[in-house]
Amino acid sequence: MQVKKKLLDLVRDKIRFKHYSYSTERTYVHWIKHYIFFHNKKHPVEMGKVEIETYLTKLATKDNVSPTTQNQAFSALLFLYKEVLGVDISDWNIQALRAQERKHIPAVLTKDEVASILQNIPMEYSLLVHLMYGCGLRMNEALSLRIKDIDFGFDKVYIWDSKSLKDRTVPLPLKLKQQLISQVELVTNLHKQDLDNGYGSVFIPYALEKKYPKSKYETKWQFLFPMKNISVDPRSKEKRRHHIHPQTLGRNIKVASQKANLNKRVTSHIFRHSYATHLLQAGIDLRSIQELLGHKSVETTMIYTHVVSEMNKSKVISPLDF
Structure with a gap:
């Protein structure tokens, strides 16, 4: 439990160092915690491609999140691994089931x-x-x-x-x-x-x-x-x-x-x-x-x-x- 707290503190410090907004900080911390709890509080350094794919697929199939929300969660994990843990996962070719994307024409006013x-x-x-x-x-x-x-x-x-x-x-x-x-x-x-x-x-x-x-x-x-x-x-x-x-x-x-x-x-x-x-x-x-x-x-x-x-x-x- 102490390890998780230290990890999130590192996440917050890195976000502030990179001048991200407070809303981005809250969002990223939320998804990182959600990811860790989904895998029974396992530390991210002990997880990899399979755990990320399983998590993102679950968001799409069971939680029925929108493509934007799923991308938001993925961005948080990319930030965690690359900026905090020093692991570039962009080469891992993450193959998660993507949330169904719908093209909407934006509403406008006269x-x-x-x-x-x-x-x-x-x-x-x-x-x-x-x-x-x-x-x-x-x-x-x-x-x-x-x-x-x-x-x-x-x-x-x-x-x-x-x-x-x-x-x-x-x-x-x-x-x-x-x-x-x-x-x-x-x-x-x-x-x-x-x-x-x-x-x-x-x-x-x-x-x-x-x-x-x-x-x-x-x-x-x-x-x-x-x-x-x-x-x-x-x-x-x-x-x-x-x-x-x-x-x-x-x-x-x-x-x-x-x-x-x-x-x-x-x-x-x-x-x-x-x-x-x-x-x-x-x-x-x-x-x-x-x-x-x-x-x-x-x-x-x-x-x-x-x-x-x-x-x-x-x-x-x-x-x-x-």
Whole structure:
């Protein structure tokens, strides 16, 4: 039991050293524990290809997990063996039964539907959701924005360490420029109050905080969309102001869609899908949209051509209407 605890501590240390998010840390630790308990608490160094294949197959056949969930578990095991145990299992040719993958065309909103939701979003989340749609940002990308990431001189928004691990810039929506300037002023004043009250630090990636220990108190590193209250950092246990909680934002988006009387399943990601689709409809080329979204492969972006194709089918009328 002691060995397992030490192992998970090593996993956490390695994840933090590599600057992975806290949500990734929790996810990886969960799957590694699940894997160990499935094999009756056997230590991973005593297990190999067969145990990994058996575990991943069980997830697909007995647990009926989605392909995404199975891949998530596999990624956790890859990290465990390669980064923590020093064993590269990529050459093992893991042959597990894969979870059945279904290709879904993403749901999108019309411009009028987007406007309707934005009108019903509470004031404190309005700018954030406008920015998600106006820049095609993932929820975590929008929530992770710092003051320094908004370039008012060149009208650009900088996205660092995104899901694809590829930094990028997107055009700053000019309609939001003055609101963003006001938001920076608001956060700057809030930060001054926090400093006066003995707080004022913010989460900084481990390597940067170690190299620049005072950076966590600098205004430019403060989150652009901070929480209302001071909270306790689950890693450092330090009291500080984090960004708006994802569940809080998701809940407000859902309520806004209900108030807008939309029957579509609206999540935070639908704004990103809508952004890409509306750009494609406006004649923006696929490669440009790929760069704006930060997709590694253009094949990922091509799903939006199918969305537009489905929309064009609505122009075809029934023979009954001839």
